[in-house]
Amino acid sequence: MTVVRGDADAEPGSGVETGERPDGEPGSGVMMAFGRQLKLLRLRAGLDRAEFGKLVGYAAPSIASFEQGRRIPQPAFIDKADAVLDAGGLLMVLKEELARAQYPPFFRDMARLEAEAVELCAYDTHMVKGLLQTEAYMRAVLAMRRPLLDEATIELRVAARLARQEIFSRWPAPLLSFVVEESVLRRPLGGEGVLRGQLEQLLLFGQNRNVEIQVMPLDREDNAGVDGPFTVITRKGGEQFVYTEVQGRSNLLTDRDETRLAAARYGIIRSQALTPRETLGFIEKLLGDL
Structure with missing residues (x-):
């Protein structure tokens, strides 16, 4: 019999609690892929992080966290970023996988x-x-x-x-x-x-x-x-x-x-x-x- 066990809730202060993921943790790969795509699209649009942040309602440090794969973006951000950057769904296609990465x-x-x-x-x-x-x-x-x-x-x-x-x-x-x-x-x-x-x-x-x-x-x-x-x-x-x-x-x-x-x-x-x-x-x- 194969049994996989785990904690249903991570300890306070861990990456799960804050939305931050340490490098190498399962689930971080899709976050890194999203972050790289987000940065490429932002640069293509000729926007720095502060300018882009104003358009989507997020501070520049939050944009940096998304782009560096350190923070999981919420669905509302993904939808708005896709529209602002005229991404044609390139960001939205990762929304479901990013949602699953929010779990322990x-x-x-x-x-x-x-x-x-x-x-x-x-x-x-x-x-x-x-x-x-x-x-x-x-x-x-x-x-x-x-x-x-x-x-x-x-x-x-x-x-x-x-x-x-x-x-x-x-x-x-x-x-x-x-x-x-x-x-x-x-x-x-x-x-x-x-x-x-x-x-x-x-x-x-x-x-x-x-x-x-x-x-x-x-x-x-x-x-x-x-x-x-x-x-x-x-x-x-x-x-x-x-x-x-x-x-x-x-x-x-x-x-x-x-x-x-x-x-x-x-x-x-x-x-x-x-x-x-x-x-x-x-x-x-x-x-x-x-």
């Missing part, structure tokens, strides 16, 4: 697998799956982390999660299945307004033909998910992976027997939960009660 090293493989998935099945017990979260819900959850995350790190994590939601518009469309415990949908993380927005987004996602969202009711006497949350990812060709994360630690399982058992367990969980149609009605009722 251990999660980048998982993010890549997620982007390649032809099928993704997730069971969650404590909070709404990151792929399904609204921006407000993301910010609320990240602000609750202990030890506290600084604002720059929260912005990086939000940008990365939003970029992952590209999976919903990808074609060919992957098959996406989510089972969530009822208690998650009743927990007002961030306040009632945040919860309302999150429930409304679940209804929208649930209307996609390739997405099935199911609720595991609290009154169920049988629940095969007692061992906790997990995600099963299937790539083209049938290769499967199982990802788990708890208390700041993560596992990525690749052993065929382990992944088959997890997939079978997920199938049982789905059969015990409300159907997707019943779930949409359930969520609508929750919204009506708020």
Whole structure:
């Protein structure tokens, strides 16, 4: 069995927390490539860093950090820089890879697998799956982390999660299945307004033909998910992976027997939960009660 383990959150003060990456760290290659391309385009436009910075709303030292591959640019900067420099999409093409570089090293493989998935099945017990979260819900959850995350790190994590939601518009469309415990949908993380927005987004996602969202009711006497949350990812060709994360630690399982058992367990969980149609009605009722 192959197991990859890692910390779910880097220690305060590390490169992950600030958005800075030391040379040679996995993920820095795409940052260096972006930085070189950005500098070439800026010089082609005849702009120094200060002039360019004024046009995109960033200080010259920040532009230098981007160009030298020491800081991960946010999606809004990439979009604006591409337009200002008339890059024709040369910068934007790296946006997805740069978003994945915002994660701690251990999660980048998982993010890549997620982007390649032809099928993704997730069971969650404590909070709404990151792929399904609204921006407000993301910010609320990240602000609750202990030890506290600084604002720059929260912005990086939000940008990365939003970029992952590209999976919903990808074609060919992957098959996406989510089972969530009822208690998650009743927990007002961030306040009632945040919860309302999150429930409304679940209804929208649930209307996609390739997405099935199911609720595991609290009154169920049988629940095969007692061992906790997990995600099963299937790539083209049938290769499967199982990802788990708890208390700041993560596992990525690749052993065929382990992944088959997890997939079978997920199938049982789905059969015990409300159907997707019943779930949409359930969520609508929750919204009506708020």
